[in-house]
Amino acid sequence: MAENKKLTLKDIARALNISVSTASRALKAHPDISDETIRTVKEYAEKHNYVPNALAINFRKSRTFTIGLIVPELVHHFFSTVISGAIDAAKKMGYSVLVSQSNDVLQDEITACRTMLASSVDGLLISISNETVEGNHILEFIHEGKPVIQFDKITDQLQTPKVIVDDFEGAYQAVKHLIETGYDKIAHLRGRREVKNAMERALGYEKALKDFHKEFHEDWVKECKLINEQEGYDFAKALMESQNPPNAIFCITDLVALGAINYLKEAGIKIPQEVGIMGFSNWKLAEIVNPSLSSVDQHGYQIGEKAAEMLIEKIQNQDVSSHETVELKTNLVLRESTNLSQK
The missing domain is CATH 3.40.50.2300 (Response regulator)
Known part of the structure; x- marks a missing residue:
């Protein structure tokens, strides 16, 4: 008889129509998750004999030496210079950069963020879309212990470090x-x-x-x-x-x-x-x-360079709680x- 497929966090999330990060935090009784959601997730996990995958947990805690970078447009002179600055800075510090674009559309930005999370990037650099206000999808990185730095187009609704110009x-x-x-x-x-x-x-x-x-x-x-x-x-x-x-x-x-x-x-x-x-x-x-x-x-290159340096420093220090703003001068x-x- 074939062995039953082991239940995963993704299975729980899919069954309850919640994100994987929410399911994970509910199982840990995270204070950001409502009591009702925690109870529902734990009851479902117990009923279906969910056992955490220790190997996967250890893998998630290790670094991939890759950072994510999401911009509204790739074919855009300003953002291309930001990308160049970020890649150069990351390379010097032993990291690679996974780049995606949101097309200035919220849903595309959410998809890009979730793809980055699934790719196990160690942190995220993001210039938000014109449609982004609250950014709960960006907070999923923080909840997973991965720092986020906003640059250029930002929202003050997200308490993360920021790199901007005046x-x-x-x-x-x-x-x-x-x-x-x-x-x-x-x-x-x-x-x-x-x-x-x-x-x-x-x-x-x-x-x-x-x-x-x-x-x-x-x-x-x-x-x-x-x-x-x-x-x-x-x-x-x-x-x-x-x-x-x-x-x-x-x-x-x-x-x-x-x-x-x-x-x-x-x-x-x-x-x-x-x-x-x-x-x-x-x-x-x-x-x-x-x-x-x-x-x-x-100064797009300098924005990308500074943002990447800050992000990698926070990855190395396991710092997801600070939210300072670095403001560069224009000319x-x-x-x-x-x-x-x-x-």
Whole structure:
């Protein structure tokens, strides 16, 4: 007679429609798990003669010397530089990097996280999707004793270490430059209102206008949802065809700025003589677009490098409880799209 298949944690999780990490923590009576769930899981395990796999437990406690890295987009200059920095730093410390993307979609991010957990990465670096708010799927790493570090796009709902740039100050300096160059009617193509770095850039924009006593109009602020070239084109068109058009546009990213440039050139509006354009990120395309684009340098390589170093240090120290924030400074890279000598 064939031997019965041994019950696993995955079997329990599947039967009760819960995650594997929840089943594991329930069996250990973890304080984050409700009494009802603990009772249900233990009763099911006892009824079906569940015996923990000591070999698997020991394997999970050992290191694989691999870290996970999840970004919204792989084919994206900023995130590709982050990945390069993280891989270089990890390699120096004897680790490899498993990379995935969320496509800026919450469900894809959840799938990527669970795949990383199943691959037994020792920790996770993540720039969250535009749809992520609470991030319970990210907490599953913490519950498994694996540290997590957020970077660039983050949520304060998750108490993890973070590596970011000073988005507020970067935006402030960008708008200050536009004002000092002579532009006095400055629009902003912003990111989603629920995304923290987009909010910080919008606040920096507004503060610069206030400090230098320049006009602020709600009609000059347009919210990009997809953060792409087409939105830059469409919003620049709407702004310039309005009854009160701006003479400068500060954009949430260089890709959005490229769309704005394309519209202005198509409409015969001179850059920078009639309208100045400022981007954010300092992508490679900023150098090669005509006219070349002034931008705020986000230092993607340094973000990836620092985040990986911090994560591996926490893996080595078995530290999943700290939540410090490292903030890197931005700098302006000035090019033709705001060139003072061409005004």
